[in-house]
Amino acid sequence: MLRFILLVYCLSSAANSELLSRHRRAWIIDSFEIEEGHPGPFPYELGKVSVDREYQIYFELHGQGVDEEPMGVISIDEFSGMLNVHKAVDYEKWHTLELRFEARKMDISMDTRLGIQISIKDINDNPPRFERDLYEINLPQESTQGSNLLKVHATDIDERETLNSTFHYEIKSVSPNVRGTELVIDESGYISFKGCLNYEVRDSFVDMSGVQNTSKMSKKNGGISCLARSVTDKTK
Numbered sequence: 001m002l003r004f005i006l007l008v009y010c011l012s013s014a015a016n017s018e019l020l021s022r023h024r025r026a027w028i029i030d031s032f033e034i035e036e037g038h039p040g041p042f043p044y045e046l047g048k049v050s051v052d053r054e055y056q057i058y059f060e061l062h063g064q065g066v067d068e069e070p071m072g073v074i075s076i077d078e079f080s081g082m083l084n085v086h087k088a089v090d091y092e093k094w095h096t097l098e099l100r101f102e103a104r105k106m107d108i109s110m111d112t113r114l115g116i117q118i119s120i121k122d123i124n125d126n127p128p129r130f131e132r133d134l135y136e137i138n139l140p141q142e143s144t145q146g147s148n149l150l151k152v153h154a155t156d157i158d159e160r161e162t163l164n165s166t167f168h169y170e171i172k173s174v175s176p177n178v179r180g181t182e183l184v185i186d187e188s189g190y191i192s193f194k195g196c197l198n199y200e201v202r203d204s205f206v207d208m209s210g211v212q213n214t215s216k217m218s219k220k221n222g223g224i225s226c227l228a229r230s231v232t233d234k235t236k
């Protein structure tokens with residue numbers, strides 16, 4: 001009996017979900033796209049919302065980007081229906097803007113109320129960043145070649161699973177550069193060494209970077225550096 005009741009509930013829930021989904025799809029009548037960080041000049045025309053009527057109507061727009069955060073991004077020409085963009089939007093803060101479009105008759109009574117969705121298109125405007133500025137480790141004397149000394153981690157807040165947030169790690173330089181010792185970093189961020197450690201060197205500085213491989217990468221994304229400090233065995 002309990003299983004039967006649960007089954008009915010699940011079906012009912014699924015039906016409601018489908019109904020809501022259809023209702024939501026029907027409510028969105030138009031969609032537009034804004035590229036984040038648009039340099040302007042502002043305002044520029046985004047596109048027109050048109051409602052054909054044989055009598056005079058005028059348009060109003062409310063919601064995100066108009067009179068809700070981020071405010072002042074979008075406006076609508078009340079008679080032509082043209083949408084204008086007044087300032088740049090940050091994809092890292094807003095992936096989409098949901099707006100309510102209203103067409104009113106000249107006696108201000110409501111004619112049509114519909115929805116507009118504006119997608120914000122991500123650009124590669126953030127470099128990968130290490131979670132720490134400085135990593136420090138003490139290497140035991142018995143460290144063996146190939147063993148993982150340290151794991152570093154960086155993240156890129158641009159759109160996930162796109163080239164804009166894809167990067168790899170590189171070791172740019174090691175100071176002092178000791179002959180016979182080579183530090184390597186793998187794709188997971190693990191740093192290990194080849195050769196043998198030189199215990200005469202007490203402090204070794206490793207300059208690392210997260211590098212992006214996209215041709216669309218802006219110049220300031222050309223690689224960031226993070227200082228990793230590995231300290232040789234101080235008991236020596």
Ligand SMILES: [Ca+2]
Nearest residue numbers: 126156158164
């Ligand atoms: Ca990026």
Ligand SMILES: [Ca+2]
Nearest residue numbers: 122123125158
């Ligand atoms: Ca971005």
